[in-house]
Amino acid sequence: MSHTKHPEGTAAPSAEGRAPAYPFREMEQRARALWRDERLFEIDDPMKADRRFYCLNMFPYPSGDLHVGHGRNYILGDVVTRLKTMQGYHVLTPMGWDAFGLPAENAAIANNIHPAIWTRRNIARMKEQLISWGLAYDWRREIASCDPSYYRWTQWIFLQLYEKGLAYRAKSAVNWCPKDQTVLANEQVVDGRCDRCGSEVTTRELEQWFFKITAYAEPLLQDLETLTHWPERVRVMQHNWIGRSEGASIRFALRGAGEPIEVFTTRPDTLYGATFLVLAAEHPRVRELERSGSLPPAATEFVARIRQHRIENRFAVENEKEGYPTGVEALHPLTGAPLPVWVANYVLMEYGTGAIMAVPGHDQRDFEFAKKYGLNIVEVIRPESGQGYDGTAAWEGDGRLVNSGPVDGKTSAEGKRAVIADLEKRKAGEARVQYRLRDWLISRQRYWGAPIPIVRCPSCGIQPVPESELPVLLPDQVEFSPTGESPLLTNQAFLKATCPKCGGPATRETDTMDTFVDSSWYFLRFLNPHLDTAPFLKDAVDRWLPVDQYIGGVEHAILHLLYSRFIVKVLRDMGYLSFSEPFARLFTQGMITKDGHKMSKSKGNVVAPDALIERFGTDTVRLYTLFIGPPAKDAEWNDRGVEGAYRYLTRYWKMIEDFHQAAGSRTAASSAQPDTAWAASGPRRDLRRRTHEIAARLLDDMDRLHLNTAVSGLMQLVNGVQEYQAAGGDLKAPEVEEAVDLATRLLAPLAPHTAEGAWNKLGREGSVFRSGWPKVSEAALKHDLARYVVSVNGKVRSNIEVPAEAGQEVIRERALADGNVRKHTEGKTIQQVIIVPGRLVNVVAR
């Protein structure tokens, strides 16, 4: 935070030397000791607890210091945990560490410190910070993905997928980060750059391990529909990422010899308009032609140039369409017409088959290409009304088929079916669904990750390590400097293995797993985190999962959440668990910005929580963090705002002390007041109504996680008592006790230490978190008089009060009799009087 200068250069008076305006330090210590002794947030036997609630924050990567933006994430989860606890649930609230990953290894290279030590140090530091936020975690369940007792089971999961053919090794063009010297998953490439270091991503042809997530494309897409408590945004992102398109696979025979060329199209209805084919530069057929020397020189030069360009920058976008004829001719599967085959830069090898049929009349890209190279353009779709293809642009919409022989006159939809049927009859194609989703590349040529449990035997080939030999331990001693090959290659003892099949000498796989594998199953581990016979117990996970509330950043909207969904479905299909989705409710909180930017060390705008907590107390920082704005939205941090939260807690505490002084301690719950104790009218009655009105809104806000308005409601509760007191109200009144009681219990999830301290001060037994969740009294909300806003022609002119049970006729008369209303209706005819019960009267006068 910023420090303002003082004339004498002394420290801010409230920082040191002066006692805090309310005793937050003692309360923090006392409350934490109480929660620990009472084991308030621990689950002993997961198989026994009833009324279960699994509240989970995404486990963090231990990168070092946390800032207030991270805090928002955990505080939110903590509020849910404490709220649910007060509502009588047994809440599973674990925390762990996503502890493998590149930064640890980079630190090792830069500072000559072992990744394990660096990681352990950061975990200790971050745990300290989490504790300083007063977060209620069951630390007995703490896990770290870099522990052998954990990654043993990550390796086990790999073996399960391997056995089912869902983990495979393949040579393919992969994303390569030249700086980190490792491959990247498609998901880790952002705008053609490495999402960790920002280097331009290049291409390499390498043998890599993949998980066959594409085998689950359809269920992953379908089940998005069931995730009704996920943010729409995240569901849409996953939907687009999976990218399902329906269309047809069509095979074009070649004139002369050679296998047919297969294309994918979403518009089989335009097949009669296909006038040429286009191949990607990397298409195998292009290579064959190149090798046999039959590719024309211009095309050969072009293909080499494009390939080189894409190796240097895999995600380079060639803006200008460019292509050359390959000299090959294909035959239209329905008409037999000859179609030239081109190679061009606008067709991607990664999608579909790497080949397209070009329909320049109805695809703008094909149109531009055809125009440039003088290729044939045929109109085959004409919209029902108006102009379709006009020679200046492709008509990409639907319509009626024309110039399409036997299918002329059909609609696009009918045409699709008819063309596909015709293709099937001729065995030249069929309906097909294509996904954008690629298989998940999980191997990394890096040290700090779970070793892939595989050995290579000269005689038996690739062999999985038997389950009984897990974990394959990560050796301590390796050479870290990046070479493009795994550092594990530098440890001979690790490399040497025995073939599990023939017992002969073999070598170990030296790649490690993507850390997203570690995090794709950790939520299953928390039920029995120390189990050493299995990764988890089916009974326990079936009982507690899906996670009731999952909380984290939207940056994981695709990667982590998609992978976790995939792994759960795989494990379900293998019978290891019985649910289909890991996370029932997802909450993605917004970022906290400073000076309009995301907090980062490089920008120097990081707000550290430690000094603020030291100066104002944990609860002040928690309250301000919640008050800053709607939790789902980004918000700008303002140090002055923290002081506002502090002032509120100070006023709250003063209220507690004033009440305590006036009324003394009572162990009985205030709600146990007999009905006759409540004042029937006057300031006490008003206070009680106001208290319950605010509380009713607050309860609703809390349920919906509208925590910024919940904080404002808490402030209003205190304001209510304060105003009552200022007006000379009696502090010993039961209405005050009730207000104080509600203000404390409703405060508890948000500012737990202060509420716990107040609970104690008021002389109540045990923890406030065992006091139950308040309810609003309907009787307290009742009004004797109903206030109506009276407007004339929609403009507010007056207020009237009528007996609550007054009928419409009475309200109408009273409204029309009002002086100001008469003034505005004078000389006009009353056309209509609209009465909204309990709210307003609108007089329509013309």
Next chain:
RNA sequence: GCGAGAGUGGCGGAACUGGCAGACGCGCGGGACUUAGGAUCCCGUGAGGAAACUCGUGGGGGUUCGACUCCCCCCUCUCGCACCA
């Protein structure tokens, strides 16, 4: 280009299914208490106007007794995907 979200005082933001726009807080102005105030408390605070009142939720239309809220068009910003056939 496609998709999603957003636009309200000086600032962060309220206003659940259309019904008193600006809750709550920050900041600011004034006052009290003070050797002092950057502590605390009180009053005020959308704009214009002496007032009555008028105008105000990105812009323009519309529906309605009544629109921040619903419909149509447009502008701006943020995020995601992007030559995906």
